[in-house]
Amino acid sequence: MQTIEYNIQDENGIHARPAGIIVSTAKKYKSAITIRISGTEKTADAKKLFAVMGMGVTKGDRLQITAEGEDAGEALMKLEAEMRSAGL
Amino acid sequence: MEIIHGKGVSGHMVRGKLRIIRHIRHTAAHIFTSAENEKERFREACAKVKDELTDLQKQTAEKAGEKEAEIFAIHRMMMEEEDFGECTSDLISEGKTAEEAVLQTGETLAKMFLAMDSPYMQARAVDVRSVSERIADVLNGRETTDFTMESPGIIAADDLTPAETVMLDKNMILGFVTERGSDNSHTAILARTMDIPAVVDIGSIDDKFDGKDCILDGNNGVLYIEPDAEIGRVYDDSCLYDLQKKKAEEQYRGKRCITSEGTSIRICANAGGIDDVMEAAANDAEGIGLFRSEFLFMRYGRCPTEEEQFSVYKEAVSHMSGRETIIRTLDAGADKQLKWIPSTVQENNPALGLRAVRLCLRHSALLYTQLRALYRASAFGPIAAMIPMITIPEELKQVKRIAEQAMESLRMENIQYNPYMPIGIMIETPSAALYAEELAELCDFFSIGTNDLIQYTLAADRENPEVIYLTRPLPKSVMQLMEMTAAAGKKAGIPVGICGELGNDESMTAFFLHIGITKISVPPAQILRIRGKVLESIREESLQKAKELF
Numbered sequence: 001m002q003t004i005e006y007n008i009q010d011e012n013g014i015h016a017r018p019a020g021i022i023v024s025t026a027k028k029y030k031s032a033i034t035i036r037i038s039g040t041e042k043t044a045d046a047k048k049l050f051a052v053m054g055m056g057v058t059k060g061d062r063l064q065i066t067a068e069g070e071d072a073g074e075a076l077m078k079l080e081a082e083m084r085s086a087g088l
Numbered sequence: 089m090e091i092i093h094g095k096g097v098s099g100h101m102v103r104g105k106l107r108i109i110r111h112i113r114h115t116a117a118h119i120f121t122s123a124e125n126e127k128e129r130f131r132e133a134c135a136k137v138k139d140e141l142t143d144l145q146k147q148t149a150e151k152a153g154e155k156e157a158e159i160f161a162i163h164r165m166m167m168e169e170e171d172f173g174e175c176t177s178d179l180i181s182e183g184k185t186a187e188e189a190v191l192q193t194g195e196t197l198a199k200m201f202l203a204m205d206s207p208y209m210q211a212r213a214v215d216v217r218s219v220s221e222r223i224a225d226v227l228n229g230r231e232t233t234d235f236t237m238e239s240p241g242i243i244a245a246d247d248l249t250p251a252e253t254v255m256l257d258k259n260m261i262l263g264f265v266t267e268r269g270s271d272n273s274h275t276a277i278l279a280r281t282m283d284i285p286a287v288v289d290i291g292s293i294d295d296k297f298d299g300k301d302c303i304l305d306g307n308n309g310v311l312y313i314e315p316d317a318e319i320g321r322v323y324d325d326s327c328l329y330d331l332q333k334k335k336a337e338e339q340y341r342g343k344r345c346i347t348s349e350g351t352s353i354r355i356c357a358n359a360g361g362i363d364d365v366m367e368a369a370a371n372d373a374e375g376i377g378l379f380r381s382e383f384l385f386m387r388y389g390r391c392p393t394e395e396e397q398f399s400v401y402k403e404a405v406s407h408m409s410g411r412e413t414i415i416r417t418l419d420a421g422a423d424k425q426l427k428w429i430p431s432t433v434q435e436n437n438p439a440l441g442l443r444a445v446r447l448c449l450r451h452s453a454l455l456y457t458q459l460r461a462l463y464r465a466s467a468f469g470p471i472a473a474m475i476p477m478i479t480i481p482e483e484l485k486q487v488k489r490i491a492e493q494a495m496e497s498l499r500m501e502n503i504q505y506n507p508y509m510p511i512g513i514m515i516e517t518p519s520a521a522l523y524a525e526e527l528a529e530l531c532d533f534f535s536i537g538t539n540d541l542i543q544y545t546l547a548a549d550r551e552n553p554e555v556i557y558l559t560r561p562l563p564k565s566v567m568q569l570m571e572m573t574a575a576a577g578k579k580a581g582i583p584v585g586i587c588g589e590l591g592n593d594e595s596m597t598a599f600f601l602h603i604g605i606t607k608i609s610v611p612p613a614q615i616l617r618i619r620g621k622v623l624e625s626i627r628e629e630s631l632q633k634a635k636e637l638f
Contacts, residue, residue, distance in 0.1 A: 012206070013206060013209075015209070015212075016159065016162045016212055016215065017155075017158050017159075017162065019162075020158065020161060020162045020165055023165060024165070048169065048170070048171065049162075049165050049166060049169050050166070050169055050171050050172070050197060050200070051171075053201070053209065053212065054200055054201075054204070056204045056205060056206060056209055058205075058206060084395065084399055085399050085402065085403065087362075087399065087400070087403065
């Protein structure tokens with residue numbers, strides 16, 4: 001199991017477009033990927049659009065993204081890169 | 089006269105007949121057969137809607153840009169979600185028809201969004217409703233709500249989905265108001281990009297107003313129904329004027345300007361952020377002539393990291409799909425102070441002090457980081473760097489040394505970049521114009537920054553009304569400096585452009601072409617207008633030449 005941390009800087013938090021990018025990226029990997037907002041109980045399966053959007057991630061939130069599986073490392077790297085280039 | 093207030097989300101003023109259109113709420117007329125059969129109908133409808141959405145995404149990308157089109161990809165993802173399918177299936181198993189089940193699912197998910205804190209997320213309720221209604225439409229075999237109009241008018245709808253907005257016929261629909269909606273919705277964003285006047289969230293509108301004459305003010309968010317003569321006069325003039333102007337300008341979309349000598353004149357856009365870049369792309373800009381990188385440096389209250397800068401530059405160039413994107417390096421100081429940069433001395437005259445490239449050379453790590461980010465982004469598209477406020481050649485030499493260091497470090501780290509990324513300079517001091525020949529040998533392009541060039545040549549603060557008389561009409565001194573700059577560029581074989589307020593001034597267009605300017609960079613919304621003016625100047629010039637022949 002691997003975990004990365006990510007700070008949300010986008011004014012609108014994880015809105016529709018970035019949520020779409022996260023989910024479509026996560027779906028490419030076999031690993032189970034979970035997103036949690038640090039310091040809260042809010043978690044979501046990164047492969048589920050409504051769950052990701054439903055977390056209501058806002059600017060300034062710190063995310064812990066955890067992946068478990070054979071391609072966990074690669075999945076996290078790619079996710080981080082995609083989130084970054086989406087301006088999240 | 090009835091005055092209704094809402095939230096103005098887009099555009100100017102228009103006048104026309106109001107047409108009230110309400111969505112037919114789908115009450116399932118189909119009779120339940122068997123759960124299996126209903127699930128099969130649901131699957132078939134989903135497949136059809138998936139195709140429709142793919143199609144819509146393509147159409148929107150063409151009409152309003154790739155980024156706007158992504159909403160339809162989101163809609164597609166929503167319907168492909170397990171939650172969406174499972175919830176619908178469960179409801180069908182309970183004995184509901186496919187229509188009822190999918191509408192109820194949409195409503196359940198919409199409620200989830202509405203319960204969220206962020207207004208932005210609340211606005212997503214429209215998206216999920218739109219998806220389920222679209223599927224229900226297909227199941228019902230019913231046409232989607234009809235927004236076609238026989239004569240131009242203003243639509244008043246209960247709500248508009250992004251899909252409906254993008255399908256609006258801009259020639260017939262002068263503007264729209266919606267009873268619900270927010271200025272954060274994709275519909276509002278689309279209206280702005282498509283430049284359709286729109287007011288949302290006006291509350292309920294009485295059916296008795298259908299067909300009534302009205303004036304819509306998209307800027308201030310007001311709908312005047314049966315306006316009185318006074319408002320009629322004020323708005324009628326401006327609305328007609330805007331409309332005629334806009335329509336006339338549309339003919340220049342897709343046109344390119346080539347002079348009788350075969351030189352092409354490019355009309356580019358000035359941008360202050362990614363939004364402007366998208367607007368530029370939507371307005372047929374032939375490139376970004378000036379991307380002001382300052383916003384990045386103001387946004388965080390600290391110096392943006394290389395990574396942060398890189399991702400923004402890369403995004404900008406990717407939106408321009410292959411067209412050149414010129415990024416101006418940090419132009420801070422004077423009237424744009426950055427609090428996080430330690431000031432060394434008290435400046436009595438900041439306009440003549442440590443600003444723009446001077447500041448960047450004083451704190452060279454700033455420039456080094458920015459150039460590294462630019463070089464990295466240059467691997468992803470045609471990016472160019474532009475240095476502001478060069479006054480003497482030595483400054484440019486120093487910048488180029490830092491650029492060399494940036495490239496060297498990327499080479500060592502095996503990071504991709506374009507070693508031929510053009511580096512150009514702004515000509516905005518009289519000294520730079522006088523040094524133009526020497527500077528032209530040291531860089532890849534010139535861009536004349538007219539605002540500062542005027543201010544520094546005439547020693548007149550552009551914000552001081554007492555000295556504005558010096559700048560209008562534009563004195564010959566400034567024109568001569570521009571002419572020298574253009575001539576030096578031509579001699580060295582580097583392009584010379586204009587970025588600055590003057591580019592926007594139609595009375596200057598012929599002069600710019602005459603001295604050999606090949607690029608004019610203006611705000612995104614002005615591109616078509618200026619292109620029209622350039623085409624007209626070229627026509628007049630060739631006509632003149634033809635006359636001389638006979």
